[in-house]
Amino acid sequence: KDRLAGELGDWVTGVFREASSLHACFYEGWCTRRDVEEVLDAVRRLVDEVVNAVRGGRRA
Numbered sequence: 001k002d003r004l005a006g007e008l009g010d011w012v013t014g015v016f017r018e019a020s021s022l023h024a025c026f027y028e029g030w031c032t033r034r035d036v037e038e039v040l041d042a043v044r045r046l047v048d049e050v051v052n053a054v055r056g057g058r059r060a
Contacts, residue, residue, distance in 0.1 A: 008049050015042045
C-alpha cells in the first residue's frame with residue numbers, strides 16, 4: 001500500500017482504508033447500499049490504477 005501510494009499518490013492510502021473498512025463492514029452486516037456507493041468510484045479508480053501499473057501502463 002505504501003509503495004503504491006508513493007507511485008500513484010497519497011489518495012491511495014485513504015481509498016485503501018475505505019475499502020478495507022467496507023470489507024469488514026460487509027461481513028459484520030453493518031454496511032448499507034449507500035455506504036458502498038459512496039466509495040465505489042474511488043475504489044474502482046484504485047483498481048484501475050493498480051492494473052495499469054502492473055501492466056506497465058501509464059497512470060489514468
